[in-house]
Amino acid sequence: MSTDFGMKDRKALDLSGKVVVIVGGGQMPGPGLGNGRATAILAARHGAEVVAADRNLAAAQETVDVITAEGGKGYAVAADVSDKEGCQKIFDATMSRSGRLDGMVYSVAVNPPFDPVANSMTTEDFNYGIDVNMLGCYYCNLFAAQCMEKNEGDTTGSIVNISSIASIKNELGLNIGILPYALGKAGLNYITELTAAEFAAAGIRANTLMLGPINSVLGNHDSQTLFGLAPDEVEETYLEVVKLKMGRGTVWETAYAAVYLLADESRFMTGQQIRLDGGATLIR
Ligand SMILES: NC(=O)c1ccc[n+]([C@@H]2O[C@H](COP(=O)([O-])OP(=O)(O)OC[C@H]3O[C@@H](n4cnc5c(N)ncnc54)[C@H](O)[C@@H]3O)[C@@H](O)[C@H]2O)c1
Numbered sequence: 001m002s003t004d005f006g007m008k009d010r011k012a013l014d015l016s017g018k019v020v021v022i023v024g025g026g027q028m029p030g031p032g033l034g035n036g037r038a039t040a041i042l043a044a045r046h047g048a049e050v051v052a053a054d055r056n057l058a059a060a061q062e063t064v065d066v067i068t069a070e071g072g073k074g075y076a077v078a079a080d081v082s083d084k085e086g087c088q089k090i091f092d093a094t095m096s097r098s099g100r101l102d103g104m105v106y107s108v109a110v111n112p113p114f115d116p117v118a119n120s121m122t123t124e125d126f127n128y129g130i131d132v133n134m135l136g137c138y139y140c141n142l143f144a145a146q147c148m149e150k151n152e153g154d155t156t157g158s159i160v161n162i163s164s165i166a167s168i169k170n171e172l173g174l175n176i177g178i179l180p181y182a183l184g185k186a187g188l189n190y191i192t193e194l195t196a197a198e199f200a201a202a203g204i205r206a207n208t209l210m211l212g213p214i215n216s217v218l219g220n221h222d223s224q225t226l227f228g229l230a231p232d233e234v235e236e237t238y239l240e241v242v243k244l245k246m247g248r249g250t251v252w253e254t255a256y257a258a259v260y261l262l263a264d265e266s267r268f269m270t271g272q273q274i275r276l277d278g279g280a281t282l283i284r
Pocket of ligand 1 (some may be wrong): 036108162213219
């Protein structure tokens with residue numbers, strides 16, 4: 001009996017020939033890696049041409065420099081996803097330079113400034129958080145899907161929206177500081193389902209990758225500003241709070257899950273919320 005089943009010589013998670021946009025493909029300045037940058041690097045290692053889009057062009061270019069130094073392909077696009085035009089710019093630039101789009105990862109988030117003593121936030125700051133965390137995701141899903149619709153073949157594109165367990169889990173001590181983030185991510189979860197339903201007939205998939213605590217620059221920064229925890233205290237706190245004692249994940253766990261969702265191996269998966277959280281939402 002043949003044990004090949006037609007898959008033996010297949011390279012796993014091969015993204016060769018695919019063009020993948022990573023929105024949030026730069027990263028917040030500071031030591032360590034971000035989820036978007038790690039995903040961009042890993043997608044390029046798996047053969048994709050990567051478009052690193054970010055409001056911070058220098059950070060996006062740093063990601064591209066890592067990719068090209070490793071022999072991969074990519075370029076940076078400066079864009080602010082807090083408005084529709086900024087979102088459109090990313091996909092116009094991609095189509096004009098690469099002529100196609102196969103994957104899009106929305107890996108952007110902001111926590112607007114707030115006053116922890118008065119537990120208050122300006123309406124402008126609140127709205128900005130919703131614009132970036134949610135509306136930008138909606139427009140990037142829409143514009144990405146409209147590009148992917150032009151592709152030929154059975155599976156024409158895959159969208160990965162990066163969410164957070166903050167969208168489904170309350171924490172004691174949370175306040176207005178996390179509201180535009182948590183609401184935005186809850187909206188993002190819903191947008192994924194909309195995209196998956198709306199574009200399934202065109203062979204386009206969309207999934208949510210819902211992260212728990214990940215050791216990234218932004219994760220450390222927000223733990224400090226929202227909860228007053230220094231980076232070393234963050235690890236201890238999660239070990240204490242999460243019963244399964246898995247601590248924090250690394251950005252590479254995010255990147256491998258995202259690459260799986262971008263690749264054809266996940267072609268039967270759409271509209272899902274995948275929790276990558278070390279069991280943080282399973283048992284407390
Ligand atoms: N680190 C964690 O613990 C954690 C947990 C849950 C979810 N996440 C999610 O992971 C994703 C990536 O976050 P990260 O922790 O890797 O940080 P990061 O610094 O790598 O990513 C954020 C990126 O978004 C960019 N950005 C912010 N506002 C923008 C705007 N208006 N337009 C364009 N780009 C903008 C920043 O410049 C930065 O490059 C986010 O969606 C975040 O919510 C992270």
